[in-house]
Amino acid sequence: MTSLPTLNAEVIISHSSRRIQTEERATLKWGCLIIEAANGRKKDNFILLNDMTVRAQQNSPTLMLSHSELGKMWLTFKDSGEAAIWYTALDRCTGWLLADFYTDMDHIASGGYGDVYSATQRGTGARVAVKVFKSDPKRNMRELMYSWELRHENLMCAVDILLAREHAILVSPLMNVGDLQKHIRNHPNGVSEDKARGIYRQILSGVAYMHDQRIAHRDLKPENILCASNQDGTLVAKVGDFGTAAFLSSENFSSQSRR
Ligand SMILES: Nc1ncnc2c1ncn2[C@@H]1O[C@H](COP(=O)(O)OP(=O)(O)OP(=O)(O)O)[C@@H](O)[C@H]1O
Numbered sequence: 584m585t586s587l588p589t590l591n592a593e594v595i596i597s598h599s600s601r602r603i604q605t606e607e608r609a610t611l612k613w614g615c616l617i618i619e620a621a622n623g624r625k626k627d628n629f630i631l632l633n634d635m636t637v638r639a640q641q642n643s644p645t646l647m648l649s650h651s652e653l654g655k656m657w658l659t660f661k662d663s664g665e666a667a668i669w670y671t672a673l674d675r676c677t678g679w680l681l682a683d684f685y686t687d688m689d690h691i692a693s694g695g696y697g698d699v700y701s702a703t704q705r706g707t708g709a710r711v712a713v714k715v716f717k718s719d720p721k722r723n724m725r726e727l728m729y730s731w732e733l734r735h736e737n738l739m740c741a742v743d744i745l746l747a748r749e750h751a752i753l754v755s756p757l758m759n760v761g762d763l764q765k766h767i768r769n770h771p772n773g774v775s776e777d778k779a780r781g782i783y784r785q786i787l788s789g790v791a792y793m794h795d796q797r798i799a800h801r802d803l804k805p806e807n808i809l810c811a812s813n814q815d816g817t818l819v820a821k822v823g824d825f826g827t828a829a830f831l832s833s834e835n836f837s838s839q840s841r842r
């Protein structure tokens with residue numbers, strides 16, 4: 584087993600704990616990518632920052648968060664009681680390590696981007712894939728943003744996103760069969776027409792949803808389709824790896840997506 588990355592999580596965006604409403608007037612540099620991605624629609628996000636200032640006014644349901652690099656944002660809560668709970672949570676989040684969120688980490692893939700580990704999410708016990716990017720987190724924003732924003736049963740959606748100073752980490756449900764390329768290799772005589780049709784239908788359903796949002800994947804290939812087997816033996820296929828996906832204006836969309 585390779586040595587596990589230990590890093591301080593500075594920003595944690597977690598679907599498992601999404602309770603904070605972000606305000607549209609947030610002026611985050613990175614965060615706004617996430618918040619405003621879906622055509623400016625208001626989105627739920629849960630963001631914890633390590634070295635940030637949190638200002639809470641007495642009896643006010645709004646917290647103002649400011650961060651030297653990320654700018655300012657406001658979180659509005661139902662009431663000051665809820666604000667106090669989150670204030671305590673924000674206070675506690677400094678110095679967390681990857682191992683505080685995930686356990687049983689095992690290396691499953693590497694590439695130019697970094698490494699992917701299988702792991703168990705603490706708290707929920709869910710099996711997840713933890714993709715640790717090597718490069719500056721800003722370079723992976725698009726992939727993180729689409730994995731977060733696109734919610735469809737045939738798309739590989741993020742469960743958690745962690746941003747540290749030097750790494751971005753994308754956590755998604757673990758697909759126990761692996762990528763479709765591996766599945767094809769494991770079946771040298773092919774699979775039945777029915778099974779193949781089922782896989783294709785799911786891929787097309789995921790891609791159609793992306794196109795509905797005017798997002799082109801631009802790197803569809805077997806390695807980027809992740810598969811898991813259900814208890815009844817049927818295969819679930821999800822389109823993943825949004826590293827080269829792009830939002831296209833309506834004029835560009837028809838020409839680019841036909842390439
Ligand atoms: N959720 C997952 N469940 C199981 N395996 C996964 C999952 N996510 C990624 N993997 C494995 O990790 C590999 C690399 O992941 P991904 O396609 O997201 O990275 P990449 O940026 O395309 O890397 P590369 O530089 O190799 O193209 C996948 O082909 C797959 O084998």
Ligand SMILES: [Mg+2]
Binds near residue numbers: 806807824
């Ligand atoms: Mg890939």
